[in-house]
Amino acid sequence: MNPSGRFRRLAGGSFGERFVFLAPLVLTAVITVLALMTPRGYYFSRFLSLAPAFAAALWPVAATVAIGGLAAVINVAIAVSFGELSDSSGTYLFTLAVIAGSTAAAALASYVRQ
Structure with missing residues (x-):
């Protein structure tokens, strides 16, 4: 079976399979909405690094890297909307590094799984 065969099969499955497939x-x-709705002191954006980890279990490498890139872009957008780019704590930079590391590990896991 080719690596994308499983990806296509899951995408066209029952409602439960599609929901699990779309979990990342x-x-x-959900994390983006929580991050935008909570006060500045609560950093829900740190949980964006979970998305590539979940994607590695179901998606091919390119899609896993894409969800990691999306998480990174969302993290920067949240930092811009809260005005944290000039913040000296660098919380968004730490979160960005964690997202990059988890995306790299998830891409490797997805590659090995295929």
Whole structure:
């Protein structure tokens, strides 16, 4: 079976299979909403690094890297919306580094899984 065969099969499955298949995107959306709705002191954006980890279990390497890139872009957008780019604590930079590391590990795990 080719690596993308499983990806296509899961995408066209039953409702439960499709929900599990879309879990990394749903998780990203929920975390983004939580990060935007909570006060500045609560850093829910740190949980964006979970999305590539979940994607590695179901998605091919390119899609896993794409969800990691999406998480990184969302993290920067949240930092811009809260005005944290000039903040000296560098919380968004730490979160960005964690997202990059978890995306690299998830891509490797996805590659090995295929």
